[in-house]
Amino acid sequence: MSYWFKDRYSPHTVLDIKIKKTLFKGASAYQNIEILESHDFGRMLVLDEIVNVTEKDEFIYHEMMVHVPLFTHPNPKTVLVIGGGDGGIVRELSKHPQIKRIDLVEIDSMVVEKCKRFLPRLSVGFKDSRLKVYYDDGSQFLKNKENFYDIIIVDSPDPIGAGRSLFQKQFYYYCLGALKKDGLLTAQSETPTFKKEFKIMKSMHKKLNGIFPIVKFFTAYVPSYAPGIWCFVFCSKKYDPLLDFQNKRYERLALKNSYYNADIHRASLALPNFLRDEFSNH
């Protein structure tokens, strides 16, 4: 039955998205899960009434989350994905032949199961033979890992419900420990457009800034997430996303991307004054 889904950006701004059909609606042990078919955004995964991913623009988010760190690290062999149950992050990782091992830790097996059924363009990622999937809490999983990963990608929902622990200082320390001495990490970091999300962004920056030597925001346009800038945080022990950009490997691989390219890599790190003045990209 057709209806309007309401994506509540704030108490005073709401995006109405016309839905053609509900493909799945249910609750796991962790959250409410819906898969909706919309007119403008294609199929959408909705977790606890927040848009998690849409077929229309997921490529922007996933390409930026993956290729910015992968083309910064000179030799990425082991990659950990926290969250990412839709498969989109792994699909992009699959484009990098030098990776030897991909671990994915998703707390909610129902997300994986439903995405495999209803979002095949994303869940195609699960076919990668280098992938091992663990159903566990990200923090719990990381506790026992030391000096193991080249790259960690934190594909978290907003810091409510199932995703809350992935925004805590303890979690970032676990990441630091699990990364090799030249390891790096990316995470989605909300938007400055609305007050609540900007507060989260500032809080993430404050925590990470005290832990990693290099902390920078990079940005992209993700229409279904928020009007305005969508931000990602890049944290690194050694490599800088501009100075260490692996241009030659980028050119050699000649990826079939829809968003990310070498110019976009560099451009995504340019911050407008109102962000540059708030956060020093050091």
Added chain:
Amino acid sequence: MSYWFKDRYSPHTVLDIKIKKTLFKGASAYQNIEILESHDFGRMLVLDEIVNVTEKDEFIYHEMMVHVPLFTHPNPKTVLVIGGGDGGIVRELSKHPQIKRIDLVEIDSMVVEKCKRFLPRLSVGFKDSRLKVYYDDGSQFLKNKENFYDIIIVDSPDPIGAGRSLFQKQFYYYCLGALKKDGLLTAQSETPTFKKEFKIMKSMHKKLNGIFPIVKFFTAYVPSYAPGIWCFVFCSKKYDPLLDFQNKRYERLALKNSYYNADIHRASLALPNFLRDEFSNH
């Protein structure tokens, strides 16, 4: 009285903005004009039920429309603004001391009058002593100008109603004629996020591509205009916005901007693959 204003992006996607108060509502000879006070976007100018400008994010649009061309031209002395009745474009032009003359052609005097009253942060631009305001149709005004302006800035609404003529091929030819032999032009050029606007963008590109030697899109985040990328078109007879970027003048002027800086200038010209493949930025 408080209510929800509906910004209809498409038949299937609508942004609801909570309004505290209607400050003005009336009709000119050309369009319906409203000035609304919102919670999240401050005061908004609404023309024919489309958001034209908001206090929250107008700085992004105006800084990009002005400083990208102004810091590309090596010696901008005469500037023409088509539209721009809110004063925001002129406010940004005022930051450039080398300009000798600013002409502004706005069809609708009621827009200027109401913005002067209700949007003082924008209409402060009208105080610039180099400014002459003409109430006329942009095309009519340009007919009689030849080899006169260094820069033309087309601050048009969407191509419906009062703004329609500013998207026609004849208008672009008038601009070409009114510009000096090394002149250049910028115009807002909609968004690729929704089909209708992307069609306008493609049509603009096709027309301009046959007229100007250099035609490039540049982008910015303007939350109240559309989710995703907002695009601007840069058309030039000689100067290239990357190769001819006037970095020294930019540094000397040390503008008090909230969005535009030298990194943003360069970054705004990097297009994601889905746009780069559609339009060659030549």
